Amino acid sequence: MIKGIEIIDLGLLLNQEKILVFADFHIGYEEALNKQGILVPRFQFKDVIKRLGKIFSELKKIKIDKIIINGDIKHEFGTISEQEWRETLRLLDFMARQCKEIILVKGNHDTILGPIAKKKKVSVVDYYFAGDILITHGHKIPNKNILKKAKTIVIGHEHPAISLREDVRTEKFKCFLKGKYKRKSLVVMPSFCLATEGTDILKEKLLSPFLNQDLKNFEVSVVADKVYDFGKIKNLL
Numbered sequence: 001m002i003k004g005i006e007i008i009d010l011g012l013l014l015n016q017e018k019i020l021v022f023a024d025f026h027i028g029y030e031e032a033l034n035k036q037g038i039l040v041p042r043f044q045f046k047d048v049i050k051r052l053g054k055i056f057s058e059l060k061k062i063k064i065d066k067i068i069i070n071g072d073i074k075h076e077f078g079t080i081s082e083q084e085w086r087e088t089l090r091l092l093d094f095m096a097r098q099c100k101e102i103i104l105v106k107g108n109h110d111t112i113l114g115p116i117a118k119k120k121k122v123s124v125v126d127y128y129f130a131g132d133i134l135i136t137h138g139h140k141i142p143n144k145n146i147l148k149k150a151k152t153i154v155i156g157h158e159h160p161a162i163s164l165r166e167d168v169r170t171e172k173f174k175c176f177l178k179g180k181y182k183r184k185s186l187v188v189m190p191s192f193c194l195a196t197e198g199t200d201i202l203k204e205k206l207l208s209p210f211l212n213q214d215l216k217n218f219e220v221s222v223v224a225d226k227v228y229d230f231g232k233i234k235n236l237l
Helices: 029-034 046-056 080-095 115-122
Strands: 005-008 011-014 020-022 066-068 099-106 123-125 128-130 133-135 151-154 160-166 171-179 184-186 221-223 227-232
Touching: 046 080, 080 099, 080 115, 115 123, 160 221
Parallel strands: 020 066, 066 099, 099 123, 133 151, 151 184
Antiparallel strands: 005 011, 011 020, 128 133, 160 171, 171 184, 171 221, 221 227
16 A cells, blocks of 8 residues: 555554554444444444454464554443443454554544553553554544654544445445645555444545545545455546
8 A cells, every 4th residue: 555554454564563553443333323222233243353363364474563453442432331341352352362562542432441451451542653654543633743753644533435336236345545644645544343334435524634635636445355446536536
């Protein structure tokens, strides 16, 4: 995608640093919907573990040093639900077997993350630098002193997706975006929440202040059975 950064399914591999980055698991999403009276089956955690297992299997020859979760590992804002507590701890245990260290970058849903992080002894940070790559959730712009150190910025938060139509059938796919933010390379990660595909970048309002700009020259990489290069957004409009 960018020199030294490789798309691995819904994650990013920083080759030189041997770091895997994921974003926006939103563990507990189904329970939150259930509380609103929306009955959905709680299948996501099982599918997440299965999909992560395939990623780790693909990378078994690489000794991953760190796994960074770029915000919103859990869904609820002001509490830790029963599902979040149970499944987030299990997710961290599963990841801990694949690397030396796990780092949680705080997202906008991560207002109450301390008890989980403390129990599993994982670090919680506002942002993380891997060399000149700034990993930040994307719901707010870091201060200029942080930004000036970065050549590449990796964000989550937006949950980008794109709808593709064939005859009468339309299907939405998660995707990566690559573009610029103030002359710096900007990579937008899809969510690892498997209960929803995300925000259609061609039709829906975007949330991240990093994306409050003309996106026509951003490049789209669709994640399906493999990663597909769909070129620039302006060619998809």
